[in-house]
Every structure is written in structure tokens, then in C-alpha cells.
Amino acid sequence: MRYFQTIILVGLILSASLYLLVLIPVNRLSDLKPISDGTGGFYPNERLGAALKGAQFYRSLGCYYCHTRLVKPYEFGTDYERGWGIRRLVARDFLADSLILFGYIRLAPDLANIGLRKPEKFSIPWKYSSTNQTEQIGQFENRLLTILYNPKLLNPKSIMPSFRFLFNDYVTNAQPFVVASDNPMPKTLSINGQTVIPTEPAIYIVEYLKSMKSEYPLFEAPPPPDPSRFIRRTTEITNVLQSVSP
Amino acid sequence: MSAAKKIKEPVKKPIDKYEVPQEYSLAEIHENLRLKSLFILLKSTAWLVIGLLFYMVSIASLLFPDVFPSKDYLLYGRLQACSFTAIIYGFLIQLLSGAIIYILCKLNNILIKDRFSFYFGFILWNLGVLIGIVGILLGHNSGFEYFEIPHYSLLILFIASLFISFNILILTNNTKPSYFSFIGVGFALSLLIILSVVYLFLIRFPVHGAGQVIIYNWSKNVLFNVCISCEIIGLIFYFITDSKNPHPHSAILFIITILGLLLFGGTGGISPSIPVPRWIFELNRSLSLFLLIPLFSFLFLVLFKFSENPEITYNKLISFSVSGILLYYLAYIANVFTPVSQMTEFTLYDRGKDFLILICSGIPIFYSICGIILRDIADYKFSPAMIKLMYLSCLSGLVISIVYVTAGFLHGSLLYDYRIPFTIIIDKLKLFYLLVLIFSIFLFISTAICFVKCNLVCFKIAVAKITEFKNKYIAETDFEKGVGIK
Numbered sequence: 001m002r003y004f005q006t007i008i009l010v011g012l013i014l015s016a017s018l019y020l021l022v023l024i025p026v027n028r029l030s031d032l033k034p035i036s037d038g039t040g041g042f043y044p045n046e047r048l049g050a051a052l053k054g055a056q057f058y059r060s061l062g063c064y065y066c067h068t069r070l071v072k073p074y075e076f077g078t079d080y081e082r083g084w085g086i087r088r089l090v091a092r093d094f095l096a097d098s099l100i101l102f103g104y105i106r107l108a109p110d111l112a113n114i115g116l117r118k119p120e121k122f123s124i125p126w127k128y129s130s131t132n133q134t135e136q137i138g139q140f141e142n143r144l145l146t147i148l149y150n151p152k153l154l155n156p157k158s159i160m161p162s163f164r165f166l167f168n169d170y171v172t173n174a175q176p177f178v179v180a181s182d183n184p185m186p187k188t189l190s191i192n193g194q195t196v197i198p199t200e201p202a203i204y205i206v207e208y209l210k211s212m213k214s215e216y217p218l219f220e221a222p223p224p225p226d227p228s229r230f231i232r233r234t235t236e237i238t239n240v241l242q243s244v245s246p
Numbered sequence: 247m248s249a250a251k252k253i254k255e256p257v258k259k260p261i262d263k264y265e266v267p268q269e270y271s272l273a274e275i276h277e278n279l280r281l282k283s284l285f286i287l288l289k290s291t292a293w294l295v296i297g298l299l300f301y302m303v304s305i306a307s308l309l310f311p312d313v314f315p316s317k318d319y320l321l322y323g324r325l326q327a328c329s330f331t332a333i334i335y336g337f338l339i340q341l342l343s344g345a346i347i348y349i350l351c352k353l354n355n356i357l358i359k360d361r362f363s364f365y366f367g368f369i370l371w372n373l374g375v376l377i378g379i380v381g382i383l384l385g386h387n388s389g390f391e392y393f394e395i396p397h398y399s400l401l402i403l404f405i406a407s408l409f410i411s412f413n414i415l416i417l418t419n420n421t422k423p424s425y426f427s428f429i430g431v432g433f434a435l436s437l438l439i440i441l442s443v444v445y446l447f448l449i450r451f452p453v454h455g456a457g458q459v460i461i462y463n464w465s466k467n468v469l470f471n472v473c474i475s476c477e478i479i480g481l482i483f484y485f486i487t488d489s490k491n492p493h494p495h496s497a498i499l500f501i502i503t504i505l506g507l508l509l510f511g512g513t514g515g516i517s518p519s520i521p522v523p524r525w526i527f528e529l530n531r532s533l534s535l536f537l538l539i540p541l542f543s544f545l546f547l548v549l550f551k552f553s554e555n556p557e558i559t560y561n562k563l564i565s566f567s568v569s570g571i572l573l574y575y576l577a578y579i580a581n582v583f584t585p586v587s588q589m590t591e592f593t594l595y596d597r598g599k600d601f602l603i604l605i606c607s608g609i610p611i612f613y614s615i616c617g618i619i620l621r622d623i624a625d626y627k628f629s630p631a632m633i634k635l636m637y638l639s640c641l642s643g644l645v646i647s648i649v650y651v652t653a654g655f656l657h658g659s660l661l662y663d664y665r666i667p668f669t670i671i672i673d674k675l676k677l678f679y680l681l682v683l684i685f686s687i688f689l690f691i692s693t694a695i696c697f698v699k700c701n702l703v704c705f706k707i708a709v710a711k712i713t714e715f716k717n718k719y720i721a722e723t724d725f726e727k728g729v730g731i732k
Contacts, residue, residue: 062323
């Protein structure tokens with residue numbers, strides 16, 4: 001008898017915890033809907049095609065162990081000042097995501113808005129060499145591919161591993177000897193005089209990174225009212241840190 | 247009439263609360279448990295060694311990325327996922343479930359008669375972990391830290407856990423000391439619930455959007471707070487007394503501890519930046535404060551028990567385990583306070599907090615289990631040098647956790663200053679990672695030595711068994727030939 005009592009008591013407690021902390025909140029969150037962006041479309045858009053496949057590769061390579069994809073609220077950090085986003089991310093931003101992959105530890109820059117990040121806001125700032133928008137997109141893609149191929153080329157202190165296995169064999173005479181026939185976006189990347197052919201996973205990952213754009217204005221996440229306030233605050237924190245450090 | 251009936255009813259003899267039927271002798275129970283417990287001990291130790299190896303390599307690949315060839319299975323993320331899977335599922339859950347079966351058998355003087363479900367459950371569990379780790383290395387990870395096992399191996403683990411839970415629940419049915427039944431039932435049910443929730447709502451039919459993070463947090467909290475820590479707390483009390491008086495100082499305090507963990511163990515863990523509505527965050531945060539109740543009752547129980555038994559076997563190891571549990575809950579509850587949670591989210595603090603229970607508390611309890619089981623079933627005692635090595639190993643586990651927690655605070659404070667470039671922040675954290683690497687190498691070596699020792703004991707037992715069998719066979723053959731008639 002006591003046996004059944006124990007099982008029922010423990011089962012009830014665990015079920016109560018599951019109901020109160022999981023089922024009710026998840027049910028409430030399911031009421032959220034995408035909003036109209038005024039051009040006949042909706043925000044957030046569902047990721048399809050290459051970007052969706054890129055999310056799978058992002059997961060399988062374990063990128064989220066170092067990169068987060070979550071802009072913190074202004075009062076909780078300095079993500080805004082670091083140029084990682086212009087507003088905090090809220091539940092609506094992730095409505096279309098079947099894989100959240102927030103990340104756990106920030107050992108690398110946040111990627112929540114990498115698709116919209118300005119070159120000067122990268123860890124190692126850079127500049128577009130052209131004003132043409134299409135060329136700028138190409139340069140942005142090349143930058144991301146170069147980081148994937150060998151991050152140390154851009155930042156010698158980087159702890160990011162090289163993802164050379166995502167690139168086909170390269171030769172110095174600019175004639176690649178391995179070309180994937182079903183590559184959806186055949187490209188070559190010239191790095192230090194060598195030509196590299198990114199494979200499908202590399203292209204998909206770049207597509208996924210480009211699709212990370214969460215700056216659409218939402219009423220539940222207004223932009224910071226007074227940017228100078230944050231600059232003042234971070235300066236104060238810096239002063240405190242400097243006085244504490246030996 | 248009814249009053250007359252009442253008078254006529256025989257007065258029930260008060261049953262001793264802790265009366266244990268003496269059906270089998272201790273030798274018979276040890277004989278029954280010998281191979282089973284050695285099987286679990288060896289398998290879980292092997293997974294611990296493998297997990298620590300993965301962990302060492304992952305930290306080395308983070309610190310020295312150029313040293314390793316560019317291969318997908320050598321990436322930091324995959325190696326970390328493999329390491330946590332081996333340590334949590336291969337080592338801790340297997341060891342703890344094996345230990346609870348061992349203790350329930352000893353407390354109740356009963357034998358495990360259904361060998362099939364026992365061995366089948368654990369073999370299937372090991373197979374699930376192995377397939378899971380291979381799957382992670384191949385890139386089939388789920389994307390949820392601590393639940394990275396691919397869906398196919400999670401299904402195997404669920405089936406295995408049905409068998410293991412069946413064993414535990416059957417043994418709990420005969421439990422005389424009522425307090426221990428809560429541990430067994432809590433462990434078995436929470437394991438089944440976690441695996442099914444993760445499989446259904448996160449991996450097979452994933453909930454879209456931020457709901458995922460709520461399910462993930464709850465599952466992770468229940469895994470750590472209910473499944474692992476409840477079990478460790480139960481074992482701490484068993485090993486404090488070493489089965490001579492296997493009862494806590496106060497049954498009420500003990501039940502408050504366990505029920506409190508069951509009820510509020512799923513709370514907390516949601517950091518303030520996670521994009522969920524404010525009320526969900528506040529509800530979680532407020533409820534997680536109630537974890538102070540089981541924490542204090544646990545503290546009182548330990549203090550009373552230690553004062554009752556000044557000469558406790560393996561007391562230093564138990565002290566490490568107790569301190570690991572207490573520090574884990576302190577770090578957990580500290581996150582309720584906004585300044586701490588703001589400063590420490592997405593930093594190494596979380597890793598340190600989790601290591602307090604996985605490494606700092608898990609490894610000492612493993613050594614205690616190892617020592618007591620080998621002493622009981624194989625009459626083997628660790629040498630003083632080995633016990634010293636165990637203490638040092640536990641100390642290095644504690645140091646790793648503290649290094650991570652300290653690094654977490656530094657990490658958070660550096661992230662708060664936007665003028666410090668990210669590269670410099672990571673550069674400053676490298677020193678902490680180097681410390682973690684050094685201590686994890688030591689941890690790996692010491693656990694590997696323990697693994698070798700366990701293997702030697704197994705080998706001796708196997709040799710003894712074979713010799714015994716051989717002698718018996720020779721004697722029987724001689725008897726048949728007529729030698730014995732003389």
C-alpha cells in the first residue's frame with residue numbers, strides 16, 4: 001500500500017511541476033503569432049531551403065557551444081554597445097525556429113544579427129571595398145567563408161577552429177581539381193593566392209548566418225530611449241573595473 | 247454493535263518501523279550482487295574515463311586549435327557533447343541506478359532474481375550511450391546541451407530505463423525503511439519523465455520557438471536537481487552510516503528534503519535575457535527560492551548525522567560530496583538575485599555550477615561506492631596511497647568547479663565593458679581553461695587508475711571463480727571414476 005502511495009505522491013509532484021512550469025507557459029507562448037510587415041509578408045519568416053539546411057549544419061557542428069544568438073536587454077549587458085543588435089530579442093523573434101540554438105556560453109561573438117552586422121562591428125573591423133549592394137553581399141559572404149576556412153587569417157588570436165574540412169581541396173594554380181557537381185552555389189574563394197571551393201555545408205552555413213536578422217521593430221521590444229545613457233553607464237563600469245584591477 | 251466489534255478485534259502488534267526480515271544471509275546477498283555490481287561499476291568507470299578523455303581533448307582543442315587536424319569529429323562542440331553524454335548517462339545515471347539497486351537489496355535482505363531484466367536493461371543502456379556518442383561524433387546531436395543524444399539512441403535509452411526503473415520499483419516495493427523508497431521512486435519516475443519529455447517535445451516533435459527553452463530548462467533542472475542530486479543525497483546518508491544504522495537523523499527532515507527537491511527541482515535556470523514573457527521568468531525565479539527549504543533541511547540532517555557518527559568510513563570523500571551538493575545549490579539559488587544572474591548568464595559560471603554536481607559531488611560518491619562495494623563483495627580494500635590519490639582527485643574536481651565559477655564572474659564583468667574587445671576577453675579566459683585542462687588531466691589519470699584497479703579485482707574474482715569451478719569439476723570427475731570412494 002505504501003508502495004503505491006509513494007509512487008502516486010512522487011508522480012503527482014512531478015506532474016504538477018511539469019504542468020505548472022512547462023505546459024502552461026508553452027501553451028501561452030503558442031498564442032503568439034507572426035506580425036504583418038506591411039508589404040504583404042510576415043515577420044518572422046520561416047527559414048527555408050539553404051538557410052534551413054544551414055541551421056542543421058550549425059547544430060551538427062556544435063557552433064552553439066561558443067556562439068550565442070540572443071541579444072540581451074539593454075539593462076542587462078552591453079550587447080547594444082558591441083553592435084550585436086539594436087533591440088533585445090523576444091519570443092516573437094523565434095516563432096519560426098524549429099531549432100532555437102541560443103547557445104550556452106559566450107566564448108565567441110553573438111550571431112543573432114550577423115546577417116545585418118556592419119563591417120565595423122565585427123571582432124576585427126573591416127570595410128566594404130565597393131558601394132554596390134550586390135558586390136557588398138558577395139564581400140560579406142566571402143568574409144564569412146574566410147572565417148570558416150581559417151579564422152586565424154583574420155584574427156591571429158582567435159580560438160575558433162579551422163573548418164577546412166568544409167572546403168574542397170585547393171591548389172595554388174587556381175584550377176580546383178575537386179568540384180561538387182550538385183553544389184547549388186558554386187563559388188571559389190581566393191585566400192593568400194590559393195583557390196578554395198566551399199562545399200555545400202559551408203554555403204548552407206553562410207546562408208543560415210545571412211538569414212539571422214532580428215531587427216524588425218516590435219512593440220514588445222522597443223529600441224533604447226537614450227543611447228548616451230548606455231555609453232555613460234558602460235564608462236562607469238569601466239572605471240570601477242579599472243580601479244579594482246591590480 | 248460497532249463498538250463491540252471494535253473491542254473484539256485483535257489488537258495489532260506494533261510493527262517495528264525498521265524491522266528487516268532475515269531471509270537471506272549477508273554472504274548470500276553479496277554473492278547475488280557480486281557480478282551485477284561489478285558489471286555496473288566497471289561500465290560506469292569506463293564511461294567516466296572516456297568522458298574525461300573527451301573533456302580533456304575538447305579543452306585542448308579550444309586552447310590549441312592549430313594542434314588538431316581540421317576534422318569535424320574533433321570540434322570543441324562535438325567533443326563537449328560527447329563528454330557530457332558519457333559522464334551524465336554512461337557514468338552518473340548508470341552508477342547511481344546500480345547503487346540504488348545494490349542498497350535496496352542490502353537494506354531489505356532480498357536477492358535480484360530476475361537477472362534478465364537487470365542485465366538487459368543495463369546492457370541496453372550502455373549500448374544506447376555508445377550509439378549516442380558515435381552519433382554525436384557523426385553530427386547527429388540534438389542541439390540541447392546535456393541532452394545531445396540523437397533521437398534513435400534516446401529511444402534505446404528510454405527502453406533501457408523502463409527495465410532499470412522496473413527493477414528499482416520492484417525492489418522499492420519491499421523497502422522497509424520508508425524514506426529510501428522516495429529516492430528510488432523519485433529517481434525512476436523522473437528519469438522516465440525526462441527522457442520521454444525530451445524525446446517527444448524537443449527532438450521528435452519539437453515545439454517551435456521559445457517554448458523549447460522552457461522545456462529544455464525544466465528537463466535539465468529535473469535531471470540535475472531530482473534525478474542526480476536526490477540520488478546522491480540518498481547515497482550520502484547511506485554511506486555516512488555505512489548500512490549499520492541506515493536512517494537519517496529525522497525522517498521528517500529527510501522527506502522534506504526529497505519532496506522539496508521533487509517539487510521545486512524543475513524551477514529556476516531561466517536567465518533574465520531568455521526571450522520568454524516576464525511572468526514565466528518571475529514564476530520560475532520565485533519558485534526556485536523555495537529550494538532553500540530542502541537545502542536547509544539537508545544541511546541540518548548532515549550536521550546531525552556527522553555529529554552522531556564522528557568515525558565515519560570514507561568521511562572525507564562524503565564531505566567532498568556534501569560540499570559539492572551544498573555549493574551547487576548555493577550557486578543555483580544565487581542566480582535568483584538579479585545582479586548575479588545578469589552578470590553570470592552565458593558565462594563559465596553555469597559550467598562551474600553544473601560541474602559542482604557532476605564532478606565535484608559525483609566523483610567522491612563514485613569513490614565511496616567503489617570502496618564499499620569492492621570491500622563487501624570482493625573483500626578488497628584500497629591501499630592508503632590509493633585513498634590519498636582519491637582525495638586529491640576529489641580536490642581537483644572541486645578546484646575545477648571553483649575555477650569555472652571564478653572565471654564566470656570575470657567573464658561576466660569583462661563582457662559588461664563594451665570597450666574591451668572580445669578577443670581580449672577570451673584571451674583572459676585562456677588561463678582559466680589552462681588550469682581546467684591541467685586538473686582534468688589529473689582527474690583523468692586518477693580515475694583511470696581506479697578503473698585499472700577495478701578491472702584487477704574483477705580479474706581476480708574471475709580467476710577465483712574459474713579455479714573453484716575447475717576444482718569442483720575435477721572433484722566430480724574423480725568421484726565418478728571411483729577415486730572418491732576410497
